[in-house]
Amino acid sequence: MADEQAENEGRAEAPPERREPPQPSGEHPIARMLLIGAIASAIGVGMVLFIDWFPPAASSGAQSVDTLYGVTLGIAVPIFVLVMTVAIYSVVRFRARPGDTRDGAPVHGSARLEVVWVAIPFLIVSALAAYSWIVLDNLEARSPRALQVDVRGQQFAWTFQYPQRGGPPVRSEQLVLPVGRQADFTVQASDVIHSFWVPAFRIKQDAVPGIKTETRTTPTRVGTFDVVCAELCGAGHATMRQTVRVVPQPEFDRWLASRRGAAAGAS
Amino acid sequence: MTIAAKLTAPGWYRALLALLIGLAVAIGLVTGIRALSGADPVFDGTAITTAALIVVPLAFLVGIGCFDYWFRWASGAPTVPEDHSGHGADSWRDYFRVNTDHKVIGIQYIVTTFFFFILGGLMAMLIRMELIAPGRQLVDPNTYNGLFSVHASLMIFLFIIPVFAGIANYVIPLMIGAPDMAFPRLNALSFWLLPVAGVLMLASFFAPGGAFATGWTAYAPLSTELPEGQTFFTIAVQFAGASSIATALNFLVTIITMRAPGMTFFRMPLLVWANFTTSLLVVIATPFIAGSQFMILLDRALGADFFNPGSSGDVVMYQHIFWFYSHPAVYIMMLPGFGIVSEVITANARKPIFGYRMMAFSLLAIVVLGFTVWAHHMFVSGMQSWLRIPMMITTMLIAVPTGIKIFSWLATLWRGVIHLRTPMLFALGFITMFTLGGISGVMLAMVPVVIHVSDTYFVVAHIHYVLFGGSVFTIFAGIYHWFPKMTGRMYDETLGRVHFWLSFVFFNLTFGPMHLVGVDGMPRRVADYATQFATLNAIISISAFLFGLSFLLFLYNMIASWRFGPRADANPWRAKTLEWQVSSPPPRFNFDEVPTVVGGPYEYGVPGAVHGVFKEKSKAVPVAASAGMRGE
Numbered sequence: 001m002a003d004e005q006a007e008n009e010g011r012a013e014a015p016p017e018r019r020e021p022p023q024p025s026g027e028h029p030i031a032r033m034l035l036i037g038a039i040a041s042a043i044g045v046g047m048v049l050f051i052d053w054f055p056p057a058a059s060s061g062a063q064s065v066d067t068l069y070g071v072t073l074g075i076a077v078p079i080f081v082l083v084m085t086v087a088i089y090s091v092v093r094f095r096a097r098p099g100d101t102r103d104g105a106p107v108h109g110s111a112r113l114e115v116v117w118v119a120i121p122f123l124i125v126s127a128l129a130a131y132s133w134i135v136l137d138n139l140e141a142r143s144p145r146a147l148q149v150d151v152r153g154q155q156f157a158w159t160f161q162y163p164q165r166g167g168p169p170v171r172s173e174q175l176v177l178p179v180g181r182q183a184d185f186t187v188q189a190s191d192v193i194h195s196f197w198v199p200a201f202r203i204k205q206d207a208v209p210g211i212k213t214e215t216r217t218t219p220t221r222v223g224t225f226d227v228v229c230a231e232l233c234g235a236g237h238a239t240m241r242q243t244v245r246v247v248p249q250p251e252f253d254r255w256l257a258s259r260r261g262a263a264a265g266a267s
Numbered sequence: 268m269t270i271a272a273k274l275t276a277p278g279w280y281r282a283l284l285a286l287l288i289g290l291a292v293a294i295g296l297v298t299g300i301r302a303l304s305g306a307d308p309v310f311d312g313t314a315i316t317t318a319a320l321i322v323v324p325l326a327f328l329v330g331i332g333c334f335d336y337w338f339r340w341a342s343g344a345p346t347v348p349e350d351h352s353g354h355g356a357d358s359w360r361d362y363f364r365v366n367t368d369h370k371v372i373g374i375q376y377i378v379t380t381f382f383f384f385i386l387g388g389l390m391a392m393l394i395r396m397e398l399i400a401p402g403r404q405l406v407d408p409n410t411y412n413g414l415f416s417v418h419a420s421l422m423i424f425l426f427i428i429p430v431f432a433g434i435a436n437y438v439i440p441l442m443i444g445a446p447d448m449a450f451p452r453l454n455a456l457s458f459w460l461l462p463v464a465g466v467l468m469l470a471s472f473f474a475p476g477g478a479f480a481t482g483w484t485a486y487a488p489l490s491t492e493l494p495e496g497q498t499f500f501t502i503a504v505q506f507a508g509a510s511s512i513a514t515a516l517n518f519l520v521t522i523i524t525m526r527a528p529g530m531t532f533f534r535m536p537l538l539v540w541a542n543f544t545t546s547l548l549v550v551i552a553t554p555f556i557a558g559s560q561f562m563i564l565l566d567r568a569l570g571a572d573f574f575n576p577g578s579s580g581d582v583v584m585y586q587h588i589f590w591f592y593s594h595p596a597v598y599i600m601m602l603p604g605f606g607i608v609s610e611v612i613t614a615n616a617r618k619p620i621f622g623y624r625m626m627a628f629s630l631l632a633i634v635v636l637g638f639t640v641w642a643h644h645m646f647v648s649g650m651q652s653w654l655r656i657p658m659m660i661t662t663m664l665i666a667v668p669t670g671i672k673i674f675s676w677l678a679t680l681w682r683g684v685i686h687l688r689t690p691m692l693f694a695l696g697f698i699t700m701f702t703l704g705g706i707s708g709v710m711l712a713m714v715p716v717v718i719h720v721s722d723t724y725f726v727v728a729h730i731h732y733v734l735f736g737g738s739v740f741t742i743f744a745g746i747y748h749w750f751p752k753m754t755g756r757m758y759d760e761t762l763g764r765v766h767f768w769l770s771f772v773f774f775n776l777t778f779g780p781m782h783l784v785g786v787d788g789m790p791r792r793v794a795d796y797a798t799q800f801a802t803l804n805a806i807i808s809i810s811a812f813l814f815g816l817s818f819l820l821f822l823y824n825m826i827a828s829w830r831f832g833p834r835a836d837a838n839p840w841r842a843k844t845l846e847w848q849v850s851s852p853p854p855r856f857n858f859d860e861v862p863t864v865v866g867g868p869y870e871y872g873v874p875g876a877v878h879g880v881f882k883e884k885s886k887a888v889p890v891a892a893s894a895g896m897r898g899e
Contacts, residue, residue, distance in 0.1 A: 053787065054786060055788045061715075065716065065718075065719055068713065068715055076710075080699075080706060083677065083698065083699060086677045087677060090680035091687065094616075094681070094682060094684060094685050096685055096686045103618070103871040104618035104682055104872055107619065107621065107678075107682065108619050108621070108622075109623065110621075110622075114625050114671070117674040122667050125709065126663075128713060129659060129712075129713075133656055136655075136714045139715055187649075192488050192489040193486055193488075195647060195722060197722075202715075202718065202719040203719075204718050204719065204722070205649070208583060210581070210582055211582070226788065230790045231722055232481065232482050232792040235409040236408065237412070238408060239795065
């Protein structure tokens, strides 16, 4: 212990070997990193925008969600590239040689730099938060002539009801919606929590026993899309997948009338 | 030793006996009460299981000897206040008894938690086996739900949270120049609560109806309706939570009261800061998950109807209580890793941490902000919809203090002299992977995006980038970094580097594609999936198996090096903090001479600067002992 202490003090008193100033290597290191970073960011942004991330966009809100996602990636990629560039560049340039016992530059901080990297992330997330808020408000805007649909989750299937003025509601195992008209969903659960998710519409809402929740969307594409349960609801959760059929309004009216007739005939 | 002596002395014989007595008490108590109150049937398996799950582990803890000193003290029997007989380890057997030495407890923690890490990892392999193709491969859906639930619970409650407590247990007293933790006996109890929690979670596989199958989140009312296995989770969380809270209190008192002379708060190494702030989070937040699980238990056992919508219970309330703990828990699982990375980077770049004070303040900022963001887990849960925007903003703001840390580490690298040893590789891997996890974290705050991707594989990808690429990489960095100090031997550097590169590559190949399947529409927690996701899932599964295999290199390196590695110097990394100024492994009471701290912890390259000096010649232990005697 005593030897060690002497060794410590000895080491402390000896002037530590200092790093010689970095060799000028043609270009300024920051400028070179900026160039590398800009090229890598351009490639990265190109790649993430090239990827087809989303299922088909079949609602009025889907496109704005996808754009928000794309814009965020466009900001995220340069940030990631910045971190990678500085890390890799530092490792390559400042790597110790074998047997190297020097210390690095005794820099403790820089108030100016620290203000910069507090302020810039703050501005970025503030802008993204404001943008998200606007998108959310548009997603959830109500239309006066919306179609009311009651969605009910139970282990392990969805059922859909269309309330009818002056008559019993029309029940269906398949969700059928008219294109171009807002659907206003009231979501309920009979047993445990489920989650009503239509990936093509980019909407999801938990079905919670004991309360009614709501979500709304305007389908913009005719076709058949998945309805998926997204909240673990028991052993059959994985198989709780159904479909939604989006059809033109006249076809929807015919379908509804036939279901109404069938229900009346049955009762 | 006679049989009678073995059965009365603290240890495994008495623990087994106590276990049997505990079981008998549970059966007797429940059956007796049911008989007296005229319940039918008198013998009720469910009620007995619930009672036994509480009584038997407590009896085991009494038997193994966690409470002996306190019982003697409470009953007025003679006790020895400075009894150090429970200190130190002379053979491997000493690791299997109640030991009050923080270094022994640290090793106990780390080895135990890695044991559960391996089991949790094997479950992940089974999960990926089931998901390698659509349709059923291996297990039925109920078993599958059990597998991912136990996997997550072990990884969170039995690995990441406690392994950090284990590393800190070993390192923190050394770093602050203390002979031990403030409450060594409480420290021992904290450790022994852990294997109890882990065994309960594993035992749930043998419960009628299978293991708990509600995910680690245990959302009501699914968790109040599923069979007995769920009770195992509910009670196991109490034991793990109690362990966590007791350790956090111990760290707080140790760090506040036992720092070496001259070690002001702003001379503390950042790992000490990290554990100080983590402990603040634990003592405030962890009682909430304990509460939520007690309410589930009361709902299940006594029909309390906290979360029963049919009897004016509230389903969404569970999620608020649960996430009020479980979001801060994310920082409980990350802040200690921030501390480790700071230590590793400064020592291997041979430069002072850039912006030390901001690094400390950003930890405090995360603690405060961390309590204001929980409802971002609930954007589609049916809670008050106005809550979404404020919770989105606070969540996104956490990117600011986190960004401070990332940029400060990068600035620490700049103009350093970088030694690319294994811990440094893991620290650098952490910085890059955690940046990705942070970016997807910001996306998971943006309400319109979350509505689409919540409860999908995008979330699975995010949490593994944060908890594996983040936390577990820092755990590996910390284990490699302090391995010489803990074992007195060096690990194999080449194997360590290969382990890093395999982990880094297969980690990304496993969890990277999960972002894609998630956004494309694959929900999480499913045993089966639509055929459109088949290709990517096959790639993920194969990468996961190779990722799992890469861990064997680490295991071999640790075991072989611990046994046969070359002897380590006191300070192989030439680091400045106090733990490196004592021998490897350190003396039984850490410091033969009390260190005096005269400067900051990371003064690399500063001429003449030292962190601690050993001037006092009086021994650390007698000082503490005589102080204790005066107290009597």
